[in-house]
Amino acid sequence: MELILLFGVFFLCLTAGVPVAYCLGIAAVTGFLYEGLPLFIAFQRIVSGISVFSLLAIPFFIFAGELMLQGGIAARLVKLAAGAVGWMRGGLGVVNVASSMLFGGISGSAVADTSALGSILMPVMKEKGYDGDYAVNVTVTSSIAGVVIPPSHNMILYAVAAGGVPISQLFIAGVVPGILMCLCLGFVAWLVAVKRGYPAEPFPGLSSLAVSFIVALPGLMTAVIIVGGVLSGVMTVTESGAFGAIWAILVTALVYRELTWERFKAAVLVSVRTTAMVMILVACASAFAYLLTLNRVPDLLAGAVLSISDSEYVILLLLNCTLLVLGMIMDMAALILITTPIFLPIVIDLGMSPVQFGIIMMMNLGLGLTTPPVGACLFVGCVVGNERMENVVRTIWPFYLAILFALTLVTYVPFISLGLGSYLTP
Amino acid sequence: MTPEPGRLDRLLDAVASAVMALAGAMMVVLILIFSWLVYGRYVLNATPTWVEQVSLLLVVWIAFLGAAVGIRRQSHLAVDFIRDALPAPLRMACVVFTIVTLGLFGAIMAWQGYVMWERTVQREIPLLGISEGWRAIPVSLSGVLTAVFCLDELRRLLTGRKGV
Amino acid sequence: QDWRGWNIHPEGYPNSVALDQFVETVNAETDLNLQVFHGGVLGSQPDAIEQVRNNALEFGQFNMGPMGPIIPTTNVLSLPFIFSSVDHMHKAMDGDVGEIFAEAMEAEGLVPLAWYDSGSRSFYNSKRPIVTPADVEGLKLRVMNNDLFVDMVAQLGGNATPMAFGEVYQSLKTGVIDGAENNYPSYESTGHFEVAGFYSITDHLIIPECLCVSTESWNALDDDTKAKVMAAARASAVTQRELWAAREQESLDKVRAAGAQVNEVENKVAFQERMAPVYESFLAANPDLGVVIEAIQAVN
Numbered sequence A: 001m002e003l004i005l006l007f008g009v010f011f012l013c014l015t016a017g018v019p020v021a022y023c024l025g026i027a028a029v030t031g032f033l034y035e036g037l038p039l040f041i042a043f044q045r046i047v048s049g050i051s052v053f054s055l056l057a058i059p060f061f062i063f064a065g066e067l068m069l070q071g072g073i074a075a076r077l078v079k080l081a082a083g084a085v086g087w088m089r090g091g092l093g094v095v096n097v098a099s100s101m102l103f104g105g106i107s108g109s110a111v112a113d114t115s116a117l118g119s120i121l122m123p124v125m126k127e128k129g130y131d132g133d134y135a136v137n138v139t140v141t142s143s144i145a146g147v148v149i150p151p152s153h154n155m156i157l158y159a160v161a162a163g164g165v166p167i168s169q170l171f172i173a174g175v176v177p178g179i180l181m182c183l184c185l186g187f188v189a190w191l192v193a194v195k196r197g198y199p200a201e202p203f204p205g206l207s208s209l210a211v212s213f214i215v216a217l218p219g220l221m222t223a224v225i226i227v228g229g230v231l232s233g234v235m236t237v238t239e240s241g242a243f244g245a246i247w248a249i250l251v252t253a254l255v256y257r258e259l260t261w262e263r264f265k266a267a268v269l270v271s272v273r274t275t276a277m278v279m280i281l282v283a284c285a286s287a288f289a290y291l292l293t294l295n296r297v298p299d300l301l302a303g304a305v306l307s308i309s310d311s312e313y314v315i316l317l318l319l320n321c322t323l324l325v326l327g328m329i330m331d332m333a334a335l336i337l338i339t340t341p342i343f344l345p346i347v348i349d350l351g352m353s354p355v356q357f358g359i360i361m362m363m364n365l366g367l368g369l370t371t372p373p374v375g376a377c378l379f380v381g382c383v384v385g386n387e388r389m390e391n392v393v394r395t396i397w398p399f400y401l402a403i404l405f406a407l408t409l410v411t412y413v414p415f416i417s418l419g420l421g422s423y424l425t426p
Numbered sequence B: 001m002t003p004e005p006g007r008l009d010r011l012l013d014a015v016a017s018a019v020m021a022l023a024g025a026m027m028v029v030l031i032l033i034f035s036w037l038v039y040g041r042y043v044l045n046a047t048p049t050w051v052e053q054v055s056l057l058l059v060v061w062i063a064f065l066g067a068a069v070g071i072r073r074q075s076h077l078a079v080d081f082i083r084d085a086l087p088a089p090l091r092m093a094c095v096v097f098t099i100v101t102l103g104l105f106g107a108i109m110a111w112q113g114y115v116m117w118e119r120t121v122q123r124e125i126p127l128l129g130i131s132e133g134w135r136a137i138p139v140s141l142s143g144v145l146t147a148v149f150c151l152d153e154l155r156r157l158l159t160g161r162k163g164v
Numbered sequence C: 001q002d003w004r005g006w007n008i009h010p011e012g013y014p015n016s017v018a019l020d021q022f023v024e025t026v027n028a029e030t031d032l033n034l035q036v037f038h039g040g041v042l043g044s045q046p047d048a049i050e051q052v053r054n055n056a057l058e059f060g061q062f063n064m065g066p067m068g069p070i071i072p073t074t075n076v077l078s079l080p081f082i083f084s085s086v087d088h089m090h091k092a093m094d095g096d097v098g099e100i101f102a103e104a105m106e107a108e109g110l111v112p113l114a115w116y117d118s119g120s121r122s123f124y125n126s127k128r129p130i131v132t133p134a135d136v137e138g139l140k141l142r143v144m145n146n147d148l149f150v151d152m153v154a155q156l157g158g159n160a161t162p163m164a165f166g167e168v169y170q171s172l173k174t175g176v177i178d179g180a181e182n183n184y185p186s187y188e189s190t191g192h193f194e195v196a197g198f199y200s201i202t203d204h205l206i207i208p209e210c211l212c213v214s215t216e217s218w219n220a221l222d223d224d225t226k227a228k229v230m231a232a233a234r235a236s237a238v239t240q241r242e243l244w245a246a247r248e249q250e251s252l253d254k255v256r257a258a259g260a261q262v263n264e265v266e267n268k269v270a271f272q273e274r275m276a277p278v279y280e281s282f283l284a285a286n287p288d289l290g291v292v293i294e295a296i297q298a299v300n
C-alpha cells in the first residue's frame, strides 16, 4: 500500500513536470506522513544524503570540466586529435570521437563533453561538407566517454549508492571499456563517413603533430593529476579533484592566458548550478531510498527477479534492458541513486563484481543520455548543432549499435572491466 | 510578448543573483581549503582537522542555495515531454500543479528546517566547535526561497505575465 | 506492535548475531514484532541515534563514542585510558556507573537495556611498532571525529587526521596516512592489516556499545513485557561478549598468520601520563563530570 502511494506520488509529480529531485522529495515527505514518522527525519535524510565525504569530489570535477571549456583546454585537445586521426576518410568524425576520449579523461560529465566539443567541432564539420545530423550523431554518442572514462562523477554517485565500492577501482575499471566503446564508435563514424563520401583532412606532418601535443600537454596534465593522483595514492579522490581544479585554473590563466575574470566567474556560477542540481537530487533520493529500505523493497525485488530465471545471461540481459528503458525516460544521476540499491543485491547474488556492474551501469545509462524522449546530451547536441531532433534520430542507429555492441562485450566478458585492475593491484 | 519586468520581478531576480554569488563564493572557498588540507598534511605534517567538516557544511549550503535559485531559473532536470504533448487546458493544469506542489514542499522545507535547527542548535559539530544548527539553516533558507519563487511564478501565470 | 531497529555491523558479526537472538527471543515471548536492519542501511550512527530518540525507529545498537556530542555525559567513555581493561569496563557498566549513563540517556529519549562489547582500541601503522610515546611522533594517524581523539594523538606528538572510515584502506595503502586505531576484528575485517602491518597494543580506548530502546516505545510497554525484553537484552549481551572474545582471538590469529607484527606495550603508564592535558581541558569544559570519572576510577 505504502509503496503504491510512494511511487504514485512520484510518477504523478514527474508527469506533471515537477523537477525529478523534488518529485523524490515530495514522495518521501508523503511517505513519512503516511508512516507517521517525524517529518524532520525526512530532512535529516535529505541533508545527510549529501554530507558524504566522497561526494565532495563532484563539485571539483564539475568545476574543472567547466574551466576546460572556458579556458581553451578543450580547443587544444581537438587540435591534437585532428592532427592524429584527421587524415582518415571522414576524418573529422573520427577526430570527434578521439577528442571525446581525451576530454572524457578530464571531464566527468557527458553533457559538458557534448557542449564543449560540439560547439568547437560541429561548425568546422559543417563547413567541410559534413551533414548536420552526422555531426550531432557523432558528438552526442561519443560524449558517453565522459562518464565511462575516469574521472566520472556519476561513478562517485554509484560508489556511494552501492555503499562503499572503492572509487579508485571503478576509475581503473572504466578505462578499457571506455576506450573499447570509442573504438567501436570510431569505426562506425568512419564507416558512415565512407558511405556518405565525406572528405579526409591533410596530414599536418609529424612536427606539427608534436607541436599540438606539446601545446595540449598542460591541459592533458589535468587528467594525469586527477587520475594519477588517485591511482598513485598521493591524494584521495576528493583531494585530487580539488587539485585538478586548481591546476586547470593555473593552466588556463597562466599558460593559455584565456581565463579572464569574467570567464572564471561564469565557470564558478555554472558549476554551482550543476552541483546544486546533482546534489539536491542525491539529497532527496536518499530520503526516498530510506523508505524503500524500511519496506525491504530491494530484498523483495531481488527475490522476484531471481525467481524469473537462474540463468545469469538472462538476468543480466533483463537488467540491461530495464536500465536502457529507464535511461530513455529518466536522468542518469537519479537512476543511479534509485536503481543501484535494488539491482546490486541481484548481481552480487549472481557472483558479479559490483565494480563491473558499475561500468555496465555507466555505459547503459550513458546511452540513455543520447536517446529520445529524454536525453540531456541529445538535447544539448541538437541545440549546439542547430539541428532538428527528428533528423538526428533518424540516422543515429548505427552509433547506438556500436555502443550496444561494446555494452554487450563489457556485460559478458568481466575481464574487459576488471583486467586492468588485476594487473595494477598486486 | 513578455511584458516589461516589474519591480517585484527585478527584486526577486536580484535576490536570486545574490544567493548565487554567495554560493559561488562558497565554491571558491571549498577549493581553496581543500588544497590547504593537502598542503597541511604533506608539507607541514599537521593536518588541518577542520577542513573535512567545513567542506561538508559548505556543500550543503551550496546545494540548497543553488537548488532554490534553480527553481527561479527553471534549470532543474524535469520530464516535460508528456506535459508538452497535452492540450492547452491540461497543460495549464500541470503547470499550476507543479508550481503549487513545489511551493508547498518549499514551505514544509522551511518549517522542518526550523525544527531541525531547534533540535540541533545546542550541539557542536565535532572538530569544528560551531553549532550543528548551521547545517539546518540552509534547509529553511532554501525552503523560504522556493516558496517565494513559486508564489511569484503563480502570480505571473495568473496575471498573464507569463504563458505556458 | 512493530519495532524496527538499527545496527551498523554486517550480518554474522558478533553484535549482529546477538541482536538477531534478541529479536527472536522477544518475538517469541511477547506480542512485539521486531525486525532489525543490519549494515547501517538506515543511516550513519549519529543520524540513527536521532531517529531512535525521536521514535522514528524503536531500537538500535550504538557505540557510545558517537553518543558523546548528543548526550555530553557519555563523552566520559571516550576519554583515553578511562578504563584500565575490558574487565574494568564490564564491572563499571554492569554496576552503578552504568546507571549514571542510563539516567542521562533516558532523559534524552534512549533507554539502554544492555551493554555490548567493542573490545579495546589500539594503534596500528605502516611504519614501526609503537613501544613508547616517542614512536608516535610524526605519524599521520586517522582518528574518529571527536575532539578528544584529535587531542589524544596531538599529546603523543602524532598528526591526527580525521577521515571517513571508507577512505582509510586506500589511504593507508598509498601513504596518505600512516596509521589508524581500532580493535582486532575491525583491523582484520577491513583488511587494514594488509597495508599497516604494525599493531601495538595500547588499549587506549575501551568504548562500550549499548542496545537501546526509544524512551517513548519503552514507556508504552506493560511491566511484564518490559521484564521480558530486558531479560532478552541481557541474555543477548552475554552471547555478544562471548562471541566477541572468540572473534577477537580469531582475528588476532588471522592477522598474525598474515604476517602482521603485534606487540605489547609494556609501559602504558607513559602513554597515560601524556593524557593529563586531555583530562584537564575536558574537566574545564565539563566540571560536573568529574564525579563520573571518579566513580569509574573507584571501580576495581
Ligand code: NA
Pocket (backbone or CB within 6 Å): A103, A104, A105, A106, A107, A108, A109, A145, A146, A147, A148, A149, A150, A151, A152
Ligand atoms: Na571522465
Ligand code: NA
Pocket (backbone or CB within 6 Å): A096, A097, A099, A100, A113, A117, A138, A139, A140, A142, A143
Ligand atoms: Na564527441
